Amino acid sequence: MRYEELTIEGRNAVLEAFRSGKTIDKLFVLDGCQDGPVRTILREAKKHDTIVQFVKKERLDQLSQTGHHQGVIASAAAYEYAEISDILQNAKDKGEAPFIIFLDNIEDPHNLGAIIRTANLAGAHGVVIPKRRAVGLTATVARVSAGALNYTPVAKVTNIGKTIEELKAEGMWFVCADMDGEMMYNLDLKGPIGLVIGNEGEGVSRLVKEKCDFVASIPMKGDIDSLNASVAAGVLAFEIVRQRLQG
Known part of the structure; x- marks a missing residue:
């Protein structure tokens, strides 16, 4: 099984994670960011009832492991949830x-x-x-x-x-x-x-x-x-x- 902390960074990667059915526990979005791709991601988050937090750039930089978060970071479950x-x-x-x-x-x-x-x-x-x-x-x-x-x-x-x-x-x-x-x-x-x-x-x-x-x-x-x-x-x-x- 996977033990790494599953942090997904960047607009395409986050959108892909939602669309592939991965369980996203939390989504961090740059406060005030409202362009098309971000709106699409927020729609997906709403559809999956994901908790969304709007945060300042410093917080995203802190969470980022790659330095290329493009204003969005998703925190995914390390394991799948059951019903x-x-x-x-x-x-x-x-x-x-x-x-x-x-x-x-x-x-x-x-x-x-x-x-x-x-x-x-x-x-x-x-x-x-x-x-x-x-x-x-x-x-x-x-x-x-x-x-x-x-x-x-x-x-x-x-x-x-x-x-x-x-x-x-x-x-x-x-x-x-x-x-x-x-x-x-x-x-x-x-x-x-x-x-x-x-x-x-x-x-x-x-x-x-x-x-x-x-x-x-x-x-x-x-x-x-x-x-x-x-x-x-x-x-x-x-x-x-x-x-x-x-x-």
Whole structure:
């Protein structure tokens, strides 16, 4: 698999990337640039629901590796994203109840990579991340995942809350991690389950938390008040594993 950071520079190269179906996570465009080729690129970006940032020339020069960006730089996923249906099919193929990890705005690539690695080792069938305000599948994420990205599908959705509602309608249960929740050992986490982990600072957003069936807390003895997001994901994921093994 490819580990290089996929930065695509120059108008033709960026347009070609869009048209060939490559997943573009973010497009950086020189502020005020409105000529024909740039407008064409912006139309493609809109069609693919790509996040567009208008930036100053200094920022583009900073991002550029070739020095020939022509006012546009695209940041592409280092790996292809899966669909939710691929993740559910993964569970079906293994004859297991779905176990999916949902990440509510994780911004640190090291955390995302570590969670994908944990997901793989805990037997989760996939990971779901939001389209906005979160890190995508960058080279750093791929490296930290230690190869797990080759085996664990990652889907990117526009709205985590809406996706949770759709999966609940299909019989999945959802548990999110939060300090104020019920002790995780007291919850029944067997069956088709989605584990929701919030971002490094604020935790799970209120709207997403309200859609969860359970709120689980991790018992802690120390003097600081929270765990790193990837560690919390690991602790809860393996509690789900333990309960599944017990049947």
